[in-house]
Amino acid sequence: MLNMLGTIAHDLALAPPTEDAVRFSTAGALPSAFAVTEIAAVSIAAAGIAIADLLEQQTGEHHSVQVDRRLSAFWFASSLRPRGWQVPPLWDPIAGDYQTRDGWIRLHTNAPHHRAVAERVLGPASDRETMARQVLGWSAGELEDAIVESGGCAAQMRGCQDWSNHPQGLAVNAEPLIHRQTFASDSRRLWTGNPGRPLAGVRVLDLTRILAGPTATRLLAGFGAEVLRIDPPGWDEPGVAAEVTLGKRCARLDLHSTADRAVFERLLREADILVHGYRADALERLGYGDEQRRQLNPGLIDVSLNAYGWSGPWRLRRGFDSLVQMSTGIAHEGMRWQQASRPVPLPVQALDHATGYLMAAAAIRGLSERLASGAGSQARLSLARTAKWLVEQGTVSADLPLAAETVDDLDAWPEQTAWGPARRLKPPLRVTGTPLKWDWPASGLGSATAVWL
Template identity: 65%
Template sequence: MNDLLTSIQAALGLPHTSIPFTSSGALPSAFAVTDLACASIGAAGQAVAELLRHQTGHVPAVEVDRRLASFWFSSSLRPMGWQVPPLWDPVAGDYATRDGWIRLHTNAAHHRAAAESVLGACADRAAMAAKVAQWASTDLEHAVVEAKGCAAEMRSWAQWQQHPQGLAVNAESLVHFLAAQDERSQAWQGSLAQPLAGLKVLDLTRVLAGPTASRFLAGLGADVLRIDSPTWNEPGVVPEMTLGKRCARLNLHDQADRAVFEGLLKDADILLHGYRADALEQLGFGVERRRQLAPGLIDVGLNAYGWSGPWQNRRGFDSLVQMSSGIAEAGQRWKQADKPTPLPVQALDHATGYLMAASALRLLTERLNTGRGGSARLSLARTAKLLVEHGPGTTQALRAEDEQDQCARLEQTPWGPAHRLQVPVEISGTPIQWALPATELGSRNPQWA
């Protein structure tokens, strides 16, 4: 556990102090998923403590609960009398090919259409399986990706270590910080109870990793505004991930909406984005333009497969990176299963989300000191390397969840009432709490509060 935390602390420039991890047990897995949950959440908590040390001279104590950290890596929401829609599209998943396995990610309608443009229309999994079985894994992965879809052949860790993209990821740091020269002098408006009060976070992220980061920042008092395109939806994760945020829609191909976005960006303190590496550049909002519009901006970017190498602009998700990087193959061997066995939770997403939040907090601490902005780059594939190299997991089970694990407060969401689990990290004097319940995408106007 400690070497995982130490690696993360080193990547973030945090002091090598130990963080107590309370309770026992772990998520059963080929890899140390619970250790990763505790270390990434703990580092985010420590980044808050370091911000407060810088501002107040006092360092709060940080503590992480292993059980709660494990549960939050799955979901924090406990609906009362209603159900969250399913996470996966009916034909998404793993399929046997002629020579191995492939995963198709079809949750978004245009990604399913891309897969079907290669394989033909498939009404259900059985139809899809019959068509996939005729292909070689490498050929089908290539064909679906060329069609602008999302697919990943199952590779072993050894194969990934020899793959050009695996080699590129190996050369990248867990968090790549870049200093900026442009300045924005702004006094700290926060407090011990709400360290990020008065800060504006513009959130251009989707699904799990980036939204985990913005959810954590919202819990510290930041004003988080999430922007989605007019057509995007992810019903299976919205109730979980929009906690504490206001959500609006903009079409960045539309001139009027672009002007609104520029206005929002000018006032933002922190920008979180999780598009493919070249996507914002193609929209005319590349690194230079963002700096021009918002001097002193803290710019934190996430990519699936890394920021260099032949796949740096490839579409990807946690489940695909697990297939590519050897995690699902190692899980299959660990469980002695007859099919790919991923991690029990989307741990790459959640861990990278907390690392993004911690990166933003480190850059913010620096900006309060020097006035200068900066950026950080992270990737799911690099987080995968951290997890794999940490070594095997454990089979020591967690005590089952009970009602004591839930907050007493009721969250009134658009779908119905719900409880949240207790927060897994304790920062003394700084309660992590959210002023706004989860909400529908596009339910607010694109403007700061």
């Protein structure tokens, strides 16, 4: 796994990690055709080595990194264990994989407006059986095009080789895993952290949604950053909010409103890190493109996510982890691995989680550079490029299953979330003398005011 971590260290301009600096513990793996448990542990370790590098830069002291592979895999599913209440279902009733007349397609209908597009193209459907009959009359490629062109979300199942030969596959596979740039500026800031809370005093403006971006900012909050998440009016994520808002305050702004734009611009000027996961042109259309953000805050550490990459014909396409798995051949390879008759996804949304931890690592690395030189920076990542990283590790033979979760895997103290009490899994990452801990319980979207503390 050190070789996998070395790839990330290279993109982050960090020294290659050694066995003494990074240790992985526990055996076993999630059942998958791919090295899902390994990328879980390695992506989390990447954030650890970025924190260790920051601490060494500021204190001169070496900090080792330890990652529990088993807990990493569990966190890639869910860290939250409610007590006396239930998390709402993650998936809309008609979301999922459907057989067309010449293959398979996945419809992503979790957001009401995405479901509306699917029903506008295919006809109303109150259940999966009705939708299945309607999908069967289409070819996979024609239906994918029709839904995407109408503003919805869908992905035809392709094989790995088909994706490698596809114009978008060719484009995104040529991109680096983490594409980084620095921008000279006179924005040097003093380190306001300490060995126990290395990101204390760091302001993170969070413009992300399900699921990679919120994973990144949750990790930053765990090391002490002040994370302020901004959502538009009416947006909700009932299936994941309790999972990903840990350690954050969550507010709402309407960026079509003059008054709210003024608030947003003030927040952006005073932020250290901006993390966003909208499509590549979304902020630009709102008047906050790359150049405008840099003018507002020359020293900004700008970390962004796109589903299908930053070049090629699909760079503006809507996408989610489950769709990218279908497009890039992962679900097809899973089907072959299980000798199944339908697509077999990864056992967890590993592209989202892995990309999220890599985004966090890039943000921390950007902070180290700004502390040293005053430079601002930009980092770009994508689910499709993370998919290539996973596929590059090859398919894996059967491994021992992970040991079942026990009460000893849970934090000792309950978390009083906005929905009720819960327990969290213990963090999978340990940096010497720097525990992961969160100052705020999970909170509802829009429950706070859009101000820095």
